[in-house]
Amino acid sequence: MQHADALYRFALSRVKDHHTAEDLVQDCLSAAWQRLESFxxxxxxxxxxxxxMKFKVIDHFRKSKRTPTDQAVHAADEDDAGQDPVDSLFTSKGAWKVDPSHGLEMLASTPDDSAHRNELMAWVRACMDKLPERLRTLFTLREVDGLDVPSAASAAGVTAGSAAVLLTRSRQRLRLCLQENGIQP
Amino acid sequence: MKPGQHLPPPPLTYRVKQAIMCPILKALGLCCRSAFNLCSEKMDRELTKRESLRLRVHLSMCGLCSSLPAQFEGMRKLIKTTCEHEHEGDCCSESLSEEAKERIARHLKSRSKE
Incomplete structure (x- = not known):
């Protein structure tokens, strides 16, 4: 059971629900036990x-009775009262209203000291947690787990066409969130 | 407060240039917002030749947008690193409850007997 806590933290970071994360740990260890000879x-x-565990998490999302829908594009933005936060960054003619590089110096280099690095990671996690659930799921499956867009879309319950829009929106929101927190390297 | 409201405005030279060029750039699909969207879309799919050309032309002439591709790549790297460290003990304190551990141990024991 020495790896159970790490598995639990991993699962919890993806599904954000303690009970589901516990069940996933059980499924994962059970599957590992069955396939031990393949290690x-x-x-x-x-x-x-x-x-x-990564496969178990993806399976969990696939089985969550999510019906792929284009309406997910709107559902994912419910908390914004219909306004895309990125709209406020550009003029109606598409020019920047703000300096796009301000506060993003940390993207050019990873801080060397662990305290600074942990602070940066804490902000990244906080910004990711601000994403609506479906956006966060889709984004994590694509960017972190490396699924291709159709597979990530299917697991997150959105159509492949919507996924492109939602992924762009997720990146824009995260970028804006990091920028507003303005962590310097 | 609107998102991004307290971020500083772009440099004056950019604003002057945009005031003159913006309607033309927008008509050609070369405005900064289009470039911003294309930079993101490039991370999920191969851009068409036309889109790729539009983006290259824009990045070559816009000092403010020229760092966007590196920023998107840097963000991808940072997020991946963060999520991959999420299960390591030093970054978060969450751990499985003793009750859950016992339940899982019982389950594994019963599976091994089958």
Missing amino acids: DGRSSLSTWLIGI
Whole structure:
């Protein structure tokens, strides 16, 4: 059970629900137990287990009875009262209203000291948590787990056509959130 | 407060240039907002030749947008690093409850007997 906490943290970071995360840990360890002979020791045990957990999380999203829909584009933005936050960054003619590089210096280099790095990661997590659930799920499946767009869309319950718009919107929101927090390297 | 409201405005030279050029750039699909969207879309799909050309032309002549591709790549890297460290103990304190651990151990034990 020494890896259970790490698996739990990983699952919780994706599904944001304690009970579901616990169930996923159980499923993951159960699957690992069944496939133990396939573990060849080329990677560490924790890396192997996290790899299994990634698939379990993706399966969980696929099975969550999400019906792919174009309406998800609007549903994902419910909390904005219909306004795209990025609209406020551009004039009606499409020119910048704000300096687009302000506060994003941290993207050019990763801070060396661990305290600064942890602070930066805490902000990234906070910004990701601000995304509406469906946007966050889609974005994480695509950007972090590396699924292609149709697979990520299907698991997140949006159509592939909507996914392109939603992914762009997620990036824009995250970028804006990081920029507003303005962490310097 | 609207998002981004307290961010500083772009430099004066940019604003003057845009005031003159903006309607033409928008008509050609070369405005900063289009470039911003294309930079993001480029991370999910291959741009068409036309889109790619539009983006290259815009980035070559707009000092403010020229750093956008590197920013998007940097953000992808940062988010991936953050999420990959999320399960490591030093970044968060969440842990499985003793009750859940016992339940899972019982489940695994019963599976191993089958």
